[in-house]
Amino acid sequence: MLTKISGGITAPQGFKAAGVHAGIKKNGKEDIGLIYSTVPAAAAAQFTTNQMAAAPVIVSRQVIENGKARAIIINSGCANACTGDQGMTDARVMAHETAKALNVDDCEVLVASTGVIGVNLPMDKVTAGITQAAAGLSENGHEQALAAIMTTDTFSKSCAYEFTLGGKQAKIAGIAKGAGMIHPNMATMLCFITTDAAIAPSLLKQALSQAVELSFNMITVDGDTSTNDMVAVLANGQVGNELITSTDSQTYREFYSVLKTVCTELAQLIVRDGEGATKFLEINVTRAVSFADAKCAAMAIAKSPLVKTAFFGQDPNWGRILCAVGYSGAKTQPDKTSLAIGDLTIVVNGQGAASFDTTKLKEVMAAKDIAITVDLGLGDASATVWTCDFSYEYVKINGEYTT
Numbered sequence: 001m002l003t004k005i006s007g008g009i010t011a012p013q014g015f016k017a018a019g020v021h022a023g024i025k026k027n028g029k030e031d032i033g034l035i036y037s038t039v040p041a042a043a044a045a046q047f048t049t050n051q052m053a054a055a056p057v058i059v060s061r062q063v064i065e066n067g068k069a070r071a072i073i074i075n076s077g078c079a080n081a082c083t084g085d086q087g088m089t090d091a092r093v094m095a096h097e098t099a100k101a102l103n104v105d106d107c108e109v110l111v112a113s114t115g116v117i118g119v120n121l122p123m124d125k126v127t128a129g130i131t132q133a134a135a136g137l138s139e140n141g142h143e144q145a146l147a148a149i150m151t152t153d154t155f156s157k158s159c160a161y162e163f164t165l166g167g168k169q170a171k172i173a174g175i176a177k178g179a180g181m182i183h184p185n186m187a188t189m190l191c192f193i194t195t196d197a198a199i200a201p202s203l204l205k206q207a208l209s210q211a212v213e214l215s216f217n218m219i220t221v222d223g224d225t226s227t228n229d230m231v232a233v234l235a236n237g238q239v240g241n242e243l244i245t246s247t248d249s250q251t252y253r254e255f256y257s258v259l260k261t262v263c264t265e266l267a268q269l270i271v272r273d274g275e276g277a278t279k280f281l282e283i284n285v286t287r288a289v290s291f292a293d294a295k296c297a298a299m300a301i302a303k304s305p306l307v308k309t310a311f312f313g314q315d316p317n318w319g320r321i322l323c324a325v326g327y328s329g330a331k332t333q334p335d336k337t338s339l340a341i342g343d344l345t346i347v348v349n350g351q352g353a354a355s356f357d358t359t360k361l362k363e364v365m366a367a368k369d370i371a372i373t374v375d376l377g378l379g380d381a382s383a384t385v386w387t388c389d390f391s392y393e394y395v396k397i398n399g400e401y402t403t
Helices: 055-064 084-102 123-135 142-148 201-213 250-272 291-302 305-312 319-327 358-365 392-399
Strands: 002-004 015-020 032-037 042-047 071-078 109-116 157-165 168-177 190-195 230-235 280-288 338-341 344-348 369-375 381-388
Touching (some): 032 123, 042 055, 042 201, 055 109, 055 230, 071 084, 071 123, 071 190, 084 109, 109 230, 142 157, 142 168, 168 250, 190 250, 201 230, 201 250, 250 381, 280 291, 291 369, 291 381, 305 319, 319 369, 338 358, 344 358
Parallel strands (some): 071 109, 280 369
Antiparallel strands (some): 002 157, 015 032, 042 230, 168 190, 280 381, 338 344, 338 369
16 A cells, blocks of 8 residues: 655655755755765666766765665755766766765765856865765755755655565655756756665565656656756665565565556656646557557657647647657657547547537646547557646746846
């Protein structure tokens, strides 16, 4: 049984967190966050596929190879991306200073950054902030750590659950940031998950990979994949369940299900906070020949500026949706393709439905949460992608991002 609980990222046993203002952000808000397991923990992470990966991504990729970590140090306000050798040095210094403050090894610290690309970190402020954050670690530090990872987010994104695992009452929690430059593999997003479940590092890695594929890799705001994306999970085993060592076990299935729930909830919150967004759109593609085709078609719809602006303007221009399906690369057959928006059938077998009511469609498109379903009529595979609309505010936010 899955029960929502309070306490955020420090709800699982053996975790502390902190968030401080070090002076990276000009607005006076928290900009250094720290998450810490008081005992050794299994660790897994997924990173951006952008080949311009930021320095902290490169450093954290190296750390995560051993499947263990104790701490995650995060800064916001500066991405430390496209910063060359100095950026790599700064990311390693962040890990070292954190490790020194916590009395752990450098190879037990993951590093994450988010903010403006091409700017060097003010390391005097960063190192002072790390010292302050380490001194302020607390089981009640969830809100401060969460605030410290935010940039253009308009609301905080977190969740925590209690669940039964091998007869024990385990806990899992996650925090995330992201609102713009969001597209799979992954996006301008950071996500950190803690759990007191005991699971082998190799299985934790597999569970996270599968969960990310069906959550964070199924969202898009604007089609841009960032340089800094990271999803990391620490599992410290403090609940005392028998170590999960097989994917065939019931406990693995239980753990994976809960992890996917957390990832999906946080992914959807990111889309709901899409820069300038006024609508949350769920794109369902059914009866495709493969999951890859279903996702391909759904993603083409989700990232189409024409589709997104139509939903913002509540313009019942449904042809834009089928157009996106047609160029997506997914196998399609027009005379077998149908479309519904909300509970209203718009297209049947490639043609506008005889009873199609544009007035009713305008009413459906006026809602804040809207489901779009495309039935390709060719197979048994399906996929769901989540996105948002494009508004005037999106252009304003990104036209003035650094000014």
